[in-house]
Amino acid sequence: MSKLLYEDESYKIRGAxxxxxxxxxxxFKEKIVEKALAKEFKEKGLPIECQKRIDVxxxxxKVGVYVPxxxxxxxxxxxxxxxxxxxxxxxxQFWYYLRGSYYRLGFLVNFGTKNLExxxxxxxxxxxxxxxxxx
Numbered sequence: 001m002s003k004l005l006y007e008d009e010s011y012k013i014r015g016a017x018x019x020x021x022x023x024x025x026x027x028f029k030e031k032i033v034e035k036a037l038a039k040e041f042k043e044k045g046l047p048i049e050c051q052k053r054i055d056v057x058x059x060x061x062k063v064g065v066y067v068p069x070x071x072x073x074x075x076x077x078x079x080x081x082x083x084x085x086x087x088x089x090x091x092x093q094f095w096y097y098l099r100g101s102y103y104r105l106g107f108l109v110n111f112g113t114k115n116l117e118x119x120x121x122x123x124x125x126x127x128x129x130x131x132x133x134x135x
Contacts, residue, residue: 013076020040023036054068
């Protein structure tokens with residue numbers, strides 16, 4: 001079995017999400033969850049950037065900007081939601097943002113459901129083309 005991409009950080013991110021979930025469940029709005037999650041990431045020793053502007057690339061050229069809730073350790077994007085259900089459009093939009101950036105790993109986390117929902121996505125397949133075209 002191969003090692004997970006950014007295994008240590010992924011474990012801490014999931015742990016932080018579950019810790020906030022245990023305290024709040026689905027009771028609070030996204031901004032409150034975001035602030036609690038930032039505190040939990042810091043307690044776990046994860047360096048974070050909040051609301052970082054990320055260039056969206058098309059054939060190596062900037063065509064827009066994406067602002068995820070967090071960038072963890074300078075290499076993982078995290079988007080949080082507080083919705084009764086993640087619809088396919090949420091997952092698709094997150095995938096395109098990950099694909100359009102230079103990040104390889106992202107988490108889409110929904111705190112609005114009965115059970116915490118964590119979608120972990122790795123984007124590597126075309127990454128070589130994106131990096132080659134942006135050089």
